[in-house]
Amino acid sequence: MEDRYLTIALCKGRVANQTMELLENLGIRCDEIKDKSTRKLIFQDDEHKLRFFLAKGPDVPTYVEYGAADLGVVGSDIIEEEQRRVIELLDLGFGKCRMCVCGPKEAKELLLHREQIRVATKYPVIAKDYFHNKKYQTVDIIKLNGPVELGPIVELSDVIVDIVETGSTLRENGLDVLEEISPISSRLIVNRVSLKMQKERIEKLVEDIKSKNVL
Numbered sequence: 001m002e003d004r005y006l007t008i009a010l011c012k013g014r015v016a017n018q019t020m021e022l023l024e025n026l027g028i029r030c031d032e033i034k035d036k037s038t039r040k041l042i043f044q045d046d047e048h049k050l051r052f053f054l055a056k057g058p059d060v061p062t063y064v065e066y067g068a069a070d071l072g073v074v075g076s077d078i079i080e081e082e083q084r085r086v087i088e089l090l091d092l093g094f095g096k097c098r099m100c101v102c103g104p105k106e107a108k109e110l111l112l113h114r115e116q117i118r119v120a121t122k123y124p125v126i127a128k129d130y131f132h133n134k135k136y137q138t139v140d141i142i143k144l145n146g147p148v149e150l151g152p153i154v155e156l157s158d159v160i161v162d163i164v165e166t167g168s169t170l171r172e173n174g175l176d177v178l179e180e181i182s183p184i185s186s187r188l189i190v191n192r193v194s195l196k197m198q199k200e201r202i203e204k205l206v207e208d209i210k211s212k213n214v215l
C-alpha cells in the first residue's frame with residue numbers, strides 16, 4: 001500500500017522556520033514555506049509525502065488532537081496551557097525561553113507575603129496552576145491577549161505571568177523577573193491514532209531528527 005501524506009502543523013513564525021531548517025538537514029525541502037510574500041497556508045514535499053500547514057501557536061495542539069494534523073511543532077508553554085490530548089515525542093531544543101512571574105521590583109514583597117494580587121497573563125491555566133497549586137497563593141487572574149507587560153504599567157495588575165526570552169521587553173518597560181516558573185522549548189507532538197497507524201514512519205522521523213539535531 002502506498003504511503004499517505006503525513007501532515008505536520010507548524011506554529012507560524014520563527015518556530016516554523018527553525019523546524020524547516022531542521023528538516024532540511026534530513027533532505028526534506030519545502031522552500032515555498034520560507035517565502036515571506038506568500039499567503040499560502042499549506043505546503044508539501046511530494047518526495048517524502050509530507051504536508052505542512054501554518055497555524056497560530058495555540059491552535060497547533062487542537063489540529064493534532066482532532067487528527068487534522070498527524071504531528072505538530074509547538075512550544076511547551078502552549079502544550080501546557082491548551083491541555084489537549086496529544087503525545088509529546090521529542091524536545092527539539094530550539095525556541096528556548098522561560099515562563100516567569102514578572103513585575104516592578106516592589107511587587108516582590110507581595111509575592112513573599114502571599115498577598116491577594118492581580119496577575120495579568122496570556123496563560124491563565126499555567127498561572128492558576130502555579131499560584132494555586134504550587135504557591136498556595138490566592139490571586140485574581142486576568143486574561144489578556146498581549147502585550148501583557150502593559151498590565152503593571154497601567155496598574156491593571158500587580159504582576160504578569162509571561163514568557164521571557166532575551167529580557168529586553170521587560171528591561172525597556174522597567175520590569176523584572178521576580179520568580180521563574182519553568183523552562184520552555186519547542187516540542188514535536190503527535191496524536192494517539194496517527195502514532196498507532198503510522199508508527200514506523202513517525203518513529204523513523206523521530207530517530208532521524210535525533211541523529212541530526214544537537215539536543
Ligand code: PRP
Nearest residue numbers: 146147162163164165166167168169170
Ligand atoms: C513574547 C512575550 C514577551 C516577549 C518576551 O511576546 O509575551 O512580550 O515575547 O521576549 P523578550 O524577553 O525577548 O523581550 P511575542 O513577541 O511573542 O508577542 P505576542 O505578544 O504576540 O505573543
